[in-house]
Amino acid sequence: QQQVKQSPQSLIVQKGGISIINCAYENTAFDYFPWYQQFPGKGPALLIAIRPDVSEKKEGRFTISFNKSAKQFSLHIMDSQPGDSATYFCAASESDNYQLIWGAGTKLIIKP
Amino acid sequence: NAGVMQNPRHLVRRRGQEARLRCSPMKGHSHVYWYRQLPEEGLKFMVYLQKENIIDESGMPKERFSAEFPKEGPSILRIQQVVRGDSAAYFCASSQGTGAYNEQFFGPGTRLTVL
Numbered sequence: 022q023q024q025v026k027q028s029p030q031s032l033i034v035q036k037g038g039i040s041i042i043n044c045a046y047e048n049t050a051f052d053y054f055p056w057y058q059q060f061p062g063k064g065p066a067l068l069i070a071i072r073p074d075v076s077e078k079k080e081g082r083f084t085i086s087f088n089k090s091a092k093q094f095s096l097h098i099m100d101s102q103p104g105d106s107a108t109y110f111c112a113a114s115e116s117d118n119y120q121l122i123w124g125a126g127t128k129l130i131i132k133p
Numbered sequence: 134n135a136g137v138m139q140n141p142r143h144l145v146r147r148r149g150q151e152a153r154l155r156c157s158p159m160k161g162h163s164h165v166y167w168y169r170q171l172p173e174e175g176l177k178f179m180v181y182l183q184k185e186n187i188i189d190e191s192g193m194p195k196e197r198f199s200a201e202f203p204k205e206g207p208s209i210l211r212i213q214q215v216v217r218g219d220s221a222a223y224f225c226a227s228s229q230g231t232g233a234y235n236e237q238f239f240g241p242g243t244r245l246t247v248l
Contacts, residue, residue, distance in 0.1 A: 027175075053234065064137070064224050064239030065176070110175055119166065119231050120189075123175030 027124025
C-alpha cells in the first residue's frame with residue numbers, strides 16, 4: 022500500500038519530442054505528489070509538485086497530469102532538450118507527513 | 134546561501150570498519166532527513182531529526198546504524214561494522230518546517246563503498 026510504481030525504467034526521446042513518465046500509487050491517503058530531477062553525482066531536486074485538488078499543473082515545459090480515480094499521475098516534458106537528460110523520480114506522501122515514498126526512477130536520455 | 138552540504142562525497146571502508154557521514158543543513162533549517170539509495174532504486178527514508186532530537190527512526194536498521202543532530206555542528210549518520218550490503222548512496226535533506234508541503238532540499242550525497 023505504501024508503494025509508488027514508476028515506469029518506464031529508462032526512456033530515450035529525440036530532441037524536441039515529448040517525454041512521458043508514469044506513476045501509480047495505492048494509498049488513497051496520499052495527497053502530495055512531487056517529481057524530482059537528479060543529475061549524475063548530485064542529489065535530487067524538486068521539479069514540480071501537485072495536490073489532488075487539481076488534475077493538471079504546468080510549469081514551463083513540465084506538466085503533471087493527475088488522475089485521482091485511477092490513482093495515477095504522470096510527468097510530461099514538452100520540447101525535450103539534451104539538458105533534460107537525468108533521472109526522474111516521482112514520490113508521494115500524506116500532507117502532514119514528511120515521509121516521501123519514492124518511485125524507482127526513470128533514466129531519461131534526450132538524443133540531439 | 135549555501136545548500137545542504139555533505140561530506141565526504143565518497144567513502145571507502147573495509148568490512149567491519151565504521152563509517153561516519155556528515156550533513157550540514159541549509160541555513161535556517163532545523164529539520165534533517167537521511168535517505169539511502171541503492172543502485173537502480175528510489176530513495177528510502179531512514180531517519181528524521183531536529184536539533185538534539187530523533188523524531189522518527191522507523192526506516193533505520195535497528196542494529197549498527199545511528200544518527201544524531203547535536204546542538205552545534207552537523208548531523209552525523211554512523212554505521213558501525215559495515216558490511217557489503219551497506220554500499221549505497223546516502224542523501225541528507227533539510228527543510229525549514231515539517232510536513233509534505235515543506236520542501237526538502239537535498240545534499241549531493243555520500244557514496245559509500247564497502248570492500
